[in-house]
Amino acid sequence: MSSPNLNLDKHNQVISSNLLIQADVLGQEESYMKVIVTRFLKHKLAVVGLVTFILIVLMALFAPIIAPHDPYEIGYEFEAKPSMEHPLGTDQIGRDVLSRLIYASRISLAVGIGAVTIYVIIGTILGAIAGYMGKWADMIIMRITDVFMSFPFLMVILVLVSVMGPNLFNIILVLGFLGWPPVARLVRGSVLSLKEMDYIKAGVALGYTAPRILVHHILPNALAPILVNATFGIAFAIITEASLSFLGMGVQPPTASWGNMLTEAQSLTVLAQQPWLWIPPGLFIILAVISINFMGDGLRDAVDPKSFK
Amino acid sequence: MFQYIIRRIAIAIPVLFGVTIFNFLIINLAPGNPVDMFINPNMSEADINARKEALGLNDPLWEQYASWMGNLLQGDFGYSFSTYEPVLNNIADRIGPTILLMGSALIIAYLIAIPIGILSATKQYSFTDYFATTFSFFGISIPNFFLGLGAIYIFAILLPIFPTGGMNTLGSSGGILDTLRHLILPAFVLGTAIAGSMVRYVRSSMLEVLGQDYLRTARAKGLHEFVVNNKHALRNALIPIITIIGLEIPLLIGGAVITEQIFQWPGLGQLTIQSIGSRDYPTLMALNFLAAITVLFSNLFTDIMYSVVDPRIKYN
Numbered sequence: 001m002s003s004p005n006l007n008l009d010k011h012n013q014v015i016s017s018n019l020l021i022q023a024d025v026l027g028q029e030e031s032y033m034k035v036i037v038t039r040f041l042k043h044k045l046a047v048v049g050l051v052t053f054i055l056i057v058l059m060a061l062f063a064p065i066i067a068p069h070d071p072y073e074i075g076y077e078f079e080a081k082p083s084m085e086h087p088l089g090t091d092q093i094g095r096d097v098l099s100r101l102i103y104a105s106r107i108s109l110a111v112g113i114g115a116v117t118i119y120v121i122i123g124t125i126l127g128a129i130a131g132y133m134g135k136w137a138d139m140i141i142m143r144i145t146d147v148f149m150s151f152p153f154l155m156v157i158l159v160l161v162s163v164m165g166p167n168l169f170n171i172i173l174v175l176g177f178l179g180w181p182p183v184a185r186l187v188r189g190s191v192l193s194l195k196e197m198d199y200i201k202a203g204v205a206l207g208y209t210a211p212r213i214l215v216h217h218i219l220p221n222a223l224a225p226i227l228v229n230a231t232f233g234i235a236f237a238i239i240t241e242a243s244l245s246f247l248g249m250g251v252q253p254p255t256a257s258w259g260n261m262l263t264e265a266q267s268l269t270v271l272a273q274q275p276w277l278w279i280p281p282g283l284f285i286i287l288a289v290i291s292i293n294f295m296g297d298g299l300r301d302a303v304d305p306k307s308f309k
Numbered sequence: 310m311f312q313y314i315i316r317r318i319a320i321a322i323p324v325l326f327g328v329t330i331f332n333f334l335i336i337n338l339a340p341g342n343p344v345d346m347f348i349n350p351n352m353s354e355a356d357i358n359a360r361k362e363a364l365g366l367n368d369p370l371w372e373q374y375a376s377w378m379g380n381l382l383q384g385d386f387g388y389s390f391s392t393y394e395p396v397l398n399n400i401a402d403r404i405g406p407t408i409l410l411m412g413s414a415l416i417i418a419y420l421i422a423i424p425i426g427i428l429s430a431t432k433q434y435s436f437t438d439y440f441a442t443t444f445s446f447f448g449i450s451i452p453n454f455f456l457g458l459g460a461i462y463i464f465a466i467l468l469p470i471f472p473t474g475g476m477n478t479l480g481s482s483g484g485i486l487d488t489l490r491h492l493i494l495p496a497f498v499l500g501t502a503i504a505g506s507m508v509r510y511v512r513s514s515m516l517e518v519l520g521q522d523y524l525r526t527a528r529a530k531g532l533h534e535f536v537v538n539n540k541h542a543l544r545n546a547l548i549p550i551i552t553i554i555g556l557e558i559p560l561l562i563g564g565a566v567i568t569e570q571i572f573q574w575p576g577l578g579q580l581t582i583q584s585i586g587s588r589d590y591p592t593l594m595a596l597n598f599l600a601a602i603t604v605l606f607s608n609l610f611t612d613i614m615y616s617v618v619d620p621r622i623k624y625n
């Protein structure tokens with residue numbers, strides 16, 4: 001897949017899980033969490049990102065209270081310029097742009113969180129199986145991963161969504177079912193390095209079942225890199241949904257999405273004469289995506305053992 | 310190393326096979342079919358069936374796959390459902406503009422990312438570094454289509470320096486200069502988007518090299534800092550930077566689809582959107598296949614290049 005691979009240093013993640021083990025062994029689990037939170041809070045942009053993200057979540061939750069008008073109500077002047085009544089004007093069929101903008105945050109968050117939840121689950125299961133079982137299971141799963149990663153992400157999504165029918169539910173499904181390969185690789189790597197550790201061997205000697213060892217003893221220690229990957233994944237899913245909706249292959253009107261609010265700007269008249277229709281949704285996409293990316297960056301630095309002093 | 314290359318290629322073959330199956334399946338599981346689009350009230354059920362039969366749409370799925378695969382191996386991608394021309398011809402017409410756009414974008418991305426990445430690494434934790442990192446985050450966070458629309462709004466509408474789209478001025482005979490004028494905006498939009506993620510690779514690659522002992526040696530023998538950074542460090546840092554081209558290809562293909570659509574650039578990306586609109590499966594399958602092959606080969610190329618330039622890497 002073509003998601004911008006932000007996890008540049010793959011070794012970090014393995015080291016970080018090793019470090020977690022050390023913390024665990026020493027019984028310092030709580031203080032490790034505290035260290036991470038402190039380090040995250042030191043990262044100024046990450047904190048700004050977190051605050052912005054919380055504001056966007058609040059905006060989505062309280063959309064009916066904040067929005068000045070009903071986002072679907074058609075009854076105002078067409079293509080009205082921004083005014084006191086409509087701070088961002090109205091669109092081609094006379095709906096309030098600001099209200100649509102506010103409601104659209106729900107779509108973006110639903111796609112981001114929904115898709116990432118699906119692919120983290122799939123990726124974790126497949127990666128754990130591949131890493132723990134090894135041999136042919138590893139071989140098959142990794143080849144399937146290669147196949148999935150050989151497709152240019154956006155092209156496949158475009159085709160799949162147009163085949164399944166462009167709507168919110170299908171976008172979440174498609175993004176979820178295509179996004180797992182990086183997580184699978186990540187989890188497999190962690191499992192491979194962890195399963196040689198003495199405490200895991202002790203677990204095997206004690207006769208614990210494979211699922212118990214994986215779920216209780218290996219995966220908790222691989223959590224940090226998964227969380228970092230998931231954070232960047234939410235940003236990527238939001239930007240992909242916006243791109244699809246912009247191309248008309250995503251969330252369909254009348255439901256407002258930041259992406260489909262920009263579709264009309266493909267016409268030069270709208271682009272040139274009604275900038276209030278397309279600039280605000282674009283800025284909101286950037287705001288949401290960049291705040292999540294900054295959060296991810298702060299989180300990555302916070303769990304990176306290389307910068308532990 | 311030679312053995313590694315052979316093994317790496319051997320692994321790529323089943324992957325390639327998987328790619329064709331996956332590709333075939335997604336497109337053929339589509340509920341609608343292209344004949345539906347041509348149905349008019351005057352056509353009888355028999356006519357429709359004859360049309361489907363002619364296009365091979367009534368055969369079982371595996372037979373369709375086998376015949377598609379067989380033809381593919383002979384370089385035959387079938388006929389487009391919408392233009393009735395060979396798919397290969399349609400692609401051949403469009404591939405030039407896409408390569409031109411992607412190539413220029415890649416060059417622009419390198420020209421932006423290498424200096425910024427180096428500056429940011431040599432002055433780690435400085436204001437410049439901070440600025441460069443923030444720039445790269447904006448690069449990956451601004452959607453391609455918004456950057457494109459913004460570029461058209463500013464540089465074609467507010468300040469009419471560049472045309473709003475297309476590859477040549479309508480009615481003109483074209484010419485290199487005219488194409489170049491049309492190329493600048495889309496190439497910059499696509500290039501900046503890639504530069505964002507590239508800066509991070511350059512920075513981390515350069516940082517890794519900067520920590521090496523031989524640079525300390527170079528400084529110890531009194532070489533000027535500029536020579537140390539730009540000659541001794543850069544050369545070694547460039548190796549991984551050049552090879553990341555493989556990682557950027559999928560991003561480039563996805564970005565091209567959107568950029569071409571916005572700038573009405575007559576390339577493969579625009580063809581993709583058109584084929585989706587007209588349910589032109591043979592063209593879509595060929596485009597998807599072509600894109601997947603490109604990604605597969607660029608990954609193969611990256612892996613092989615790594616083993617060639619860095620013999621320390623051992624593979625099992």
